[in-house]
Amino acid sequence: MSVDTATVAKIASLARIKVSEQELEAMVPELNGILAWVEQLGQVDTDGVEPMTAVIPNTLRLRDDVIDADPLTGGDKRDAVLANAPAAQHGFFGVPKVIE
Amino acid sequence: MTDITDLGVAAIRDGVVAGTFSAVEVAEAFNANVAAAQDALNAFIVATPDHAVAAAKAIDARRAAGEALGPMGGVPIGMKDLFATNGVQTTAASHILEGFVPQYESTVSQKLWDAGAGLLGKLNLDQFAMGSSNESSHFGSVVSPWRRPGSNAPLTAGGSSGGSSAAIAARLVPAATGTDTGGSIRQPAAYTGTTGIKPTYGRCSRWGVVAYASSLDQAGAMARDVTDCAIMLESMAGFDPKDATSLNLPVPDWTAALSGDLKGKKVGIPKEYRVEGMPAEIEAIWEQGIAWLKDAGAEVIEVSLPHTQYALATYYIIAPAEASSNLARYDGVRYGLRDLPDGAGLQDMYAATRADGFGAEVKRRILIGTYVLSAGFYDAYYTKAQKVRALISQDFAKAFEQVDVLLTPTAPSAAFALGESNEDPIAMYLNDVFTVPASLAGLPAMSVPAGLDAQGLPLGLQIIGRPLDEQGVLNAGLAIEGRAGFAAKPEKWW
Numbered sequence: 001m002s003v004d005t006a007t008v009a010k011i012a013s014l015a016r017i018k019v020s021e022q023e024l025e026a027m028v029p030e031l032n033g034i035l036a037w038v039e040q041l042g043q044v045d046t047d048g049v050e051p052m053t054a055v056i057p058n059t060l061r062l063r064d065d066v067i068d069a070d071p072l073t074g075g076d077k078r079d080a081v082l083a084n085a086p087a088a089q090h091g092f093f094g095v096p097k098v099i100e
Numbered sequence: 101m102t103d104i105t106d107l108g109v110a111a112i113r114d115g116v117v118a119g120t121f122s123a124v125e126v127a128e129a130f131n132a133n134v135a136a137a138q139d140a141l142n143a144f145i146v147a148t149p150d151h152a153v154a155a156a157k158a159i160d161a162r163r164a165a166g167e168a169l170g171p172m173g174g175v176p177i178g179m180k181d182l183f184a185t186n187g188v189q190t191t192a193a194s195h196i197l198e199g200f201v202p203q204y205e206s207t208v209s210q211k212l213w214d215a216g217a218g219l220l221g222k223l224n225l226d227q228f229a230m231g232s233s234n235e236s237s238h239f240g241s242v243v244s245p246w247r248r249p250g251s252n253a254p255l256t257a258g259g260s261s262g263g264s265s266a267a268i269a270a271r272l273v274p275a276a277t278g279t280d281t282g283g284s285i286r287q288p289a290a291y292t293g294t295t296g297i298k299p300t301y302g303r304c305s306r307w308g309v310v311a312y313a314s315s316l317d318q319a320g321a322m323a324r325d326v327t328d329c330a331i332m333l334e335s336m337a338g339f340d341p342k343d344a345t346s347l348n349l350p351v352p353d354w355t356a357a358l359s360g361d362l363k364g365k366k367v368g369i370p371k372e373y374r375v376e377g378m379p380a381e382i383e384a385i386w387e388q389g390i391a392w393l394k395d396a397g398a399e400v401i402e403v404s405l406p407h408t409q410y411a412l413a414t415y416y417i418i419a420p421a422e423a424s425s426n427l428a429r430y431d432g433v434r435y436g437l438r439d440l441p442d443g444a445g446l447q448d449m450y451a452a453t454r455a456d457g458f459g460a461e462v463k464r465r466i467l468i469g470t471y472v473l474s475a476g477f478y479d480a481y482y483t484k485a486q487k488v489r490a491l492i493s494q495d496f497a498k499a500f501e502q503v504d505v506l507l508t509p510t511a512p513s514a515a516f517a518l519g520e521s522n523e524d525p526i527a528m529y530l531n532d533v534f535t536v537p538a539s540l541a542g543l544p545a546m547s548v549p550a551g552l553d554a555q556g557l558p559l560g561l562q563i564i565g566r567p568l569d570e571q572g573v574l575n576a577g578l579a580i581e582g583r584a585g586f587a588a589k590p591e592k593w594w
Contacts, residue, residue, distance in 0.1 A: 001477070001480070003471065007471075008467070011467050011470050011471050011474070012467060013451075014470050014474065015424060015454070015466050015467055015470040016428075016431070016447070016450040016451050016454055017451060017454045017455050017458065017463055017466065017467070018448075018451035018452050018454070018455035019455065019463075027464070027467065030464060030525060031464070031467060031468060031471070033524075033525070033526060034416065034464075034468055034525060034526065035468075035471075037413060037416075037526055038413040038416055038417050038481070038485075039413075040410065040413050041410055041413050041414065041417075041484050041485060041488050042484075043410075044407065044410055044487075044488050044491065046484060046487035046488060046491070049487040049490050049491060050487070050490060051483050051486030051487045051489075051490060052486050052487070052489040052490040052493060053486070054315075054345075055301045055302075055315065055493065055540075055541060055542025055567075056300060056301055056302050056347065056542050056567055056568075058302065058345060058347065060344060061341070061344070061348075063341060070341065070342065072204060072342070073342055077203075080203035080204070081203075081434075083201070083203050084200050084201060084202075084203075084434070084435035084436065085433070085434055085435060086432060086433075086435075086436070086437070086438035087438065093433050093434055095433055095446055095449070096440060096444060096445055096446050096449055097445075098445065098446050
């Protein structure tokens with residue numbers, strides 16, 4: 001499978017990365033090179049093989065349903081959460097207007 | 101008197117306990133080396149001399165009070181700038197996180213401070229740990245302290261933990277944290293004549309580590325020798341309920357059980373690692389490694405890992421897929437860079453921020469990842485890769501029915517010059533050919549320095565072990581270390 005300029009533009013849009021026409025042109029052969037290279041996996045017979053989901057068998061844990069059980073990840077951290085926000089306002093994350 | 105900065109973790113810790121020198125003297129000696137090398141080596145993104153001295157003062161006070169100092173007491177270390185450090189900028193060597201100051205401490209770094217270590221600074225790396233040469237850092241490439249004889253051409257210190265490896269080799273730090281997704285601890289260690297171990301996936305908490313490919317990312321220890329790596333890894337590892345993939349197992353006392361006696365052990369030599377076009381010197385050092393392990397009492401057996409040749413392609417589907425998902429969080433809203441063009445809406449802000457904030461290799465991997473996960477292609481690429489990954493893992497499981505550890509070269513060459521391999525992304529990816537398979541299978545693996553090539557550059561050997569058998573890996577590493585007698589260090593030019 002290979003990608004053309006329109007496909008790369010579509011992927012970039014899905015990935016929310018703005019790319020110029022010039023960058024698009026440069027990316028098409030690069031991505032095609034990588035995609036052609038990974039195509040070699042087609043040679044491997046994987047019939048009946050279960051896709052790997054965990055490298056070490058492990059079960060997902062549930063924590064006790066207790067508020068602030070771990071103070072590091074509990075609540076009441078508004079200021080710390082907002083400390084690195086580029087445009088915090090009134091205790092919230094500020095974003096450009098999304099509703100007219 | 102010995103130069104303090106020539107000492108490793110165990111020697112510094114023991115010297116502080118014995119009163120041979122104070123922890124503050126140690127911190128100041130390393131601080132001076134860090135400052136003197138910064139312009140030439142660019143190993144640090146941020147140096148934190150005050151943190152190092154403050155931690156050292158606390159250790160000296162504890163010693164004066166007759167308290168225990170901890171397994172890393174008085175040892176100042178470098179922290180790869182992928183670990184969140186409370187109040188100290190953490191960037192992942194990216195523009196998008198430039199100026200980001202975490203309000204919390206990663207589990208691994210906290211454990212190291214609890215063990216008595218201090219912070220010399222945040223070490224440079226490939227942007228978001230994506231790279232094998234440290235050339236993708238937003239803050240410039242790390243320059244290796246090693247040079248080819250008669251040449252000033254700057255060499256790579258490897259990647260992605262290249263700041264860590266360069267700093268250890270140049271005696272700017274006695275030890276440093278690294279992270280390894282496809283070889284990012286082992287390859288830089290090999291290129292710089294240093295030692296690095298990636299433990300079993302799940303041994304070290306990923307909480308507070310900037311995520312690249314979550315099913316592969318694993319923190320580990322880098323230092324000058326096997327014993328120092330064991331001491332440091334013991335301090336870093338352990339169960340953390342804040343990481344869903346953390347293993348709820350006790351951390352063994354690896355240091356106490358270190359032994360280079362391999363009598364009764366079986367070492368596997370995977371025949372598929374004899375890749376075409378492998379330089380004769382790599383072949384020779386591998387043969388030398390086999391002889392050393394035999395001398396240590398091990399029986400050496402050829403084994404087969406038939407899916408080895410597909411590991412890199414598998415990795416370059418899975419890692420970008422996970423990266424595209426993980427890096428979706430950088431949106432210009434919650435932290436990091438925001439690029440808001442005049443009159444732009446929310447979507448335009450996302451796209452402009454991410455275009456400005458990510459480097460070329462990061463964008464490349466996000467786009468590949470987005471493509472392989474997109475509707476209609478998911479099964480052909482991602483599911484297929486996860487199936488091949490299962491086969492690669494089964495290859496290892498079968499080999500470990502016959503042998504205790506595997507011995508391979510760490511990298512297919514010695515360090516290359518900066519700018520030499522960055523034209524073709526795939527050529528760069530091939531650096532990880534020997535390290536990626538163990539990452540895909542989540543196995544513990546380490547690189548130990550084995551010798552120098554004809555140009556005087558270090559070469560490393562890799563040991564891969566069974567899941568949770570860090571001890572077997574460290575012991576085989578110790579057997580090689582004792583026989584290689586690697587004492588070379590880069591001649592100081594910086």
